[in-house]
Every structure is written in C-alpha cells, then in structure tokens.
Amino acid sequence: ExxxxxxxxxxxxxxxxxxxxxxxxxxxxxxxxxxxxxxxxGGYTAVFAMANTDPVADNAVLVEHVWRRxxxxxxxxxxxxxxxxxxxxxxxxxxxxxxxxxxxxxRMFSDDGVCVDDPxxxxxxxxxxxxxxxxxxxxxxxxxxxxGAQAHEGERAALLGLAGWPAAxxxxxVARDCLxxxxxxGRLHVCHVSTAGTVEVLRWAAGPLAALPSQAPGGxxxxxxxxxxxxxxxxxxERLTTYDPVNKVNPPLRTEADTLALRAALADGVIDCVAxxxxxxxxxxxxxxWAAARPGMLGLETxxxxxxxxxxxxxxxxxxxxxxxxxxxPAELVGLPDHGRPIAVGEPASLVLIDPAAHWTVRGxxxxxxxxxxxxxxxxxxxRVVATMLRGRFTARDGKVLRWIDSC
Ligand code: DOR
Ligand code: ZN
Ligand code: ZN
Numbered sequence: 001e002x003x004x005x006x007x008x009x010x011x012x013x014x015x016x017x018x019x020x021x022x023x024x025x026x027x028x029x030x031x032x033x034x035x036x037x038x039x040x041x042g043g044y045t046a047v048f049a050m051a052n053t054d055p056v057a058d059n060a061v062l063v064e065h066v067w068r069r070x071x072x073x074x075x076x077x078x079x080x081x082x083x084x085x086x087x088x089x090x091x092x093x094x095x096x097x098x099x100x101x102x103x104x105x106x107r108m109f110s111d112d113g114v115c116v117d118d119p120x121x122x123x124x125x126x127x128x129x130x131x132x133x134x135x136x137x138x139x140x141x142x143x144x145x146x147x148g149a150q151a152h153e154g155e156r157a158a159l160l161g162l163a164g165w166p167a168a169x170x171x172x173x174v175a176r177d178c179l180x181x182x183x184x185x186g187r188l189h190v191c192h193v194s195t196a197g198t199v200e201v202l203r204w205a206a207g208p209l210a211a212l213p214s215q216a217p218g219g220x221x222x223x224x225x226x227x228x229x230x231x232x233x234x235x236x237x238e239r240l241t242t243y244d245p246v247n248k249v250n251p252p253l254r255t256e257a258d259t260l261a262l263r264a265a266l267a268d269g270v271i272d273c274v275a276x277x278x279x280x281x282x283x284x285x286x287x288x289x290w291a292a293a294r295p296g297m298l299g300l301e302t303x304x305x306x307x308x309x310x311x312x313x314x315x316x317x318x319x320x321x322x323x324x325x326x327x328x329x330p331a332e333l334v335g336l337p338d339h340g341r342p343i344a345v346g347e348p349a350s351l352v353l354i355d356p357a358a359h360w361t362v363r364g365x366x367x368x369x370x371x372x373x374x375x376x377x378x379x380x381x382x383x384r385v386v387a388t389m390l391r392g393r394f395t396a397r398d399g400k401v402l403r404w405i406d407s408c
Contacts, residue, residue, distance in 0.1 A: 007357065008353045010353055011043075011319070011327060011354065012328065012341060012352075013043065016303075017334065019050065019277075023035075029282040032066065032070055032078060034369055035049075040401055042304065044352075046336060049080050050113075052112050056088055056090075058086050063102055063104040063106055066104065067103060067104035074390075077390070080104050081106070083112040084121070085111075088112050091121070094109075096128050096134070107334045108135045108136075109137070127184045130184070140174045149165035151164065153165050153166045162240075167195040170197075171198050177224075178202075178205035178224050179209070181222035181223065182209055182222040185216025189226070196258050198226075202224065202226055202270050202271070205224045226270070228274060231249060231299065232251075233311070236256050237252065239375070245290050250295035274326055283371075286373045304326070304383055306381065307326065308356075327339065349391070349392055351389050352385055354384065354385055360381060361381075362378065386398065
C-alpha cells in the first residue's frame, strides 16, 4: 500500500502517560474500546490508563484485565497504571511488586484519584519504586488547602463567588515529594503541573536540591519528571464567566502568567512532556450546575493541535521538539523500548502522520470518545492527524478508526 505523504510530518507515535479510560466501573463515560479509538485518532500508539477506576486498579488481577482488554481492542498499547494505595484514598501500600511482575508489567504507579497526602506512604512508595524500576506518579494536591475549592484562587473565583483553590496546594506537595524522591533515591513523576510556582519548585529540584547528598543506599540520587496538559497550556480561568462545567478541572485552569510559565518550562525541558489527563464524563456529570459537576476534560484527539497552537506557532518548539515532548521523552520516562524513537530498518513502525498546514474545528459530538466534554468545542485549531500506525498497521486514517477487521 502506497501512502502519499507529500507535505506531511512523520513523528514516532505519541505516548500519553495520563489517560482515564473509566473501565471498569464507568463504562457509560468511556470504555477501553472507545478510549483506544480516541487515542488512535489523536496520533497515540501507547496510553497509560489511570488507576482511579471502580474498583481501583490496586492489584495484579485488575491490571491484567485492563491490559488484556487493551490488547483485544488492539488500537493502542494500553498500559495500566497501578494504584499506590489499596482502594480509594486507601491507607495501605498496594501490591506494587505483584502488579510489576504481572502480565501487564506495570511500570507506573499513581495515586488512586486522590493525592497521596500521607508523607510516610509516599516515602515508602518512592523507596519501593526504585527497587522495582517503576515510576510513582502523583496528583499533587494538599487536600487541607482545597476543602470546598471550585476554581483557581484569584480575582475570577472571587468575582464568581467560587471558593478558591490556592496555587500552594499544588506547590507544597510537589516540593515535599521532590524532597522525598531525592532523599530516598526514588522516581517521582509530577502529574499535570499547573502553576508558575510549581515550575520554580521543579527548577530547584533539578538544580540545588539535586546537588545535596541523597540518603538512599549507595547515595543513589532520586529522579523527578513532570508533565503538563494541553488545557493548562492554552486555557485560563478567564473562561469561567459562563459557569460552564466543561471548564471545571482538577487542578483548575489558572492565569495567563501560569500558562506562559508552563510553555516556557516545556520548551526548556523543566517540564518533560505533554500528557492529556483525558477525563471523559457521562452527560449527567457535566450537564449540571458547576458545584455538582465532576472535574475533567477530554484530551486525546485535540492534544497535538493544542501543542501546535501553543508551542509551535509561538516559536517555542519545532517538530523535533514536538516529537520530544509527545513521544520520545514520555516513552523514555517509563522505559517503553518500542515507542518514541526513530524506526529501525525492517522494524514494524509505530508512527503518526500529520498535516501541519490543516485546520479543523473541534466538535465533541464527532469524537470517538463516548463522552463529549471537550473544552475546545467550536475552536479552530491547527494541524491534523492524517494517519496513525501501530507496529506497521494503520489504526486511524483520515479521521476514521481502522480496526483489525477493517484491514484484513
Ligand atoms: O480533572 C480531573 N479529572 N482531575 C483528576 O485528577 C481526575 C480526573 C478524573 O478522573 O476525572
Ligand atoms: Zn490528577
Ligand atoms: Zn488524571
């Protein structure tokens, strides 16, 4: 089969370290099947399925189930993330070793949807992570600072009468976790960085903190990585005027100064990669009043275009840089050997073909996701995924998902 790629950009398939697929438990919002289809359309060849399912993915049986279902669907490599704790906001360390050694080969563990605020638990998880060669990903939020919080703390929230969510709720936990990672020799991944202050904490962790001796066996240094979402790169709390719950997300949309700091940090490598935090929700959980709505936004099908809009069209990244933050770096952070690097001769390719000159208008109803809670509804965005290929087979082409059955 010959593909005319004149004028197109070819990149290694995208790797999303942060996707919510909702299976098991909320198959009315998304399934592994529909989420995989959405990922293929977005140019992804690997996604990491977050652990805050129902039940929570805190054991080998459940992560193997998610992994197997991903293989059956076959549109994208679904890597289950294991919960650090047992159950939702659990207090015991989960069976990390069992999950790492299971068929799913879990390489990333995370909170279960609620921040691991207990420092002792976080410290033990980080110690364990280095022994397993796995990464601990953390939703950084000091819960005692976000009680009742509904939007970024600032003028906008005050004007709307919404309780404010302080930047320091994120920054204080990130600082603590960087210290714990460094001192234990652990491997920390900071999820969805949203404030300029967190960027400064990450700079400090990579510089002055890393120069202090580690207290880990053999003086082994810790390692910290970080991700930013497309929505935190583009959107601000200015959008909240309409009380439309589509703009409700955790962490909240911040200020323009924050978006600019996040973009600069992604460009200079202080933030390693883009991760979507694709968070599909059923209509009844979004088509309601602000206070009752669940936080979260779709992201898989719009991520590339938002990165082009905020990073390429602003001159902050070239296409090489897009490959770095969407494919190479995330694959490297979790040790995916067959993703995010140039294709060797004779090897079945996992790649994405992009039309850099195209524009398109986002319509949530047209998404392959079961949900339609995109905050980019009606926006005209640059760049379009023309085709996605997983190990030599097209999984999406010209906006259509291609399943095994279609290509046989
Ligand atoms: O907005 C969010 N939605 N933030 C989270 O941390 C969880 C996610 C979800 O699961 O819906
Ligand atoms: Zn989170
Ligand atoms: Zn999330």
